[in-house]
Amino acid sequence: MRGAPGIALVLALAVEAVLPASAAPPPPVRRRAVPSPAPVVDEGPLEAVLETAEGAFVIRLLADVAPRHVRYFAKTARAGGFDGTTFHRIVPRGIIQGGDPLSKDPAKKALYGTGGLGVLKAEFSTRPMARGSVAAVLRPRDPDSAGNQFFVVLSDQPSLTGKFTIFGEVASGMDVVDRIGETPVDGDKPQRRVVIQKVTIRALAAAPAPSPSPSPVP
Numbered sequence: 001m002r003g004a005p006g007i008a009l010v011l012a013l014a015v016e017a018v019l020p021a022s023a024a025p026p027p028p029v030r031r032r033a034v035p036s037p038a039p040v041v042d043e044g045p046l047e048a049v050l051e052t053a054e055g056a057f058v059i060r061l062l063a064d065v066a067p068r069h070v071r072y073f074a075k076t077a078r079a080g081g082f083d084g085t086t087f088h089r090i091v092p093r094g095i096i097q098g099g100d101p102l103s104k105d106p107a108k109k110a111l112y113g114t115g116g117l118g119v120l121k122a123e124f125s126t127r128p129m130a131r132g133s134v135a136a137v138l139r140p141r142d143p144d145s146a147g148n149q150f151f152v153v154l155s156d157q158p159s160l161t162g163k164f165t166i167f168g169e170v171a172s173g174m175d176v177v178d179r180i181g182e183t184p185v186d187g188d189k190p191q192r193r194v195v196i197q198k199v200t201i202r203a204l205a206a207a208p209a210p211s212p213s214p215s216p217v218p
Contacts, residue, residue: 057173116148
């Protein structure tokens with residue numbers, strides 16, 4: 001929903017100081033150094049634990065595929081931006097869609113699907129849009145409009161490959177995702193609220209090193 005753009009008129013008056021002939025020139029203005037932005041710190045592999053009314057599932061975040069989307073998702077989750085949002089759109093055997101900050105408020109149901117977008121530019125890839133993929137929602141015909149909203153794929157969707165930024169994959173709890181996908185719907189609107197209670201970001205546990213092979217007995 002678009003509002004009329006505000007128009008601001010800024011009037012600036014340049015004022016030149018007049019100094020007596022004998023006046024000493026003013027001392028030079030010392031400008032404070034502006035610190036450089038902090039470098040982006042590589043935190044290593046991350047995963048997100050989504051706690052929902054139907055149970056919990058884990059998303060492995062793919063920083064090597066979509067680093068900006070992963071950083072934004074992690075930042076939003078750590079700020080509690082997903083807590084209390086819902087899966088407001090469900091396409092049976094297709095996708096579940098959530099993360100809209102407007103979905104925290106039941107009174108704004110008519111606006112669900114419009115909030116939290118227009119933040120990120122696309123990071124498309126050739127990664128297949130396979131079952132369990134997690135991708136960013138876009139506004140229609142605007143590839144650079146991703147933000148808070150995301151969807152999880154319930155079945156392979158090859159026609160969507162390369163058209164949406166994939167930034168994660170379900171690592172565990174796909175049965176929970178399927179259960180959410182079975183929520184009764186009117187069209188693609190769930191008949192009851194499926195709330196994302198909390199999203200926690202954690203470091204991806206390293207796989208244990210293989211045990212050394214036993215030495216042969218002479």
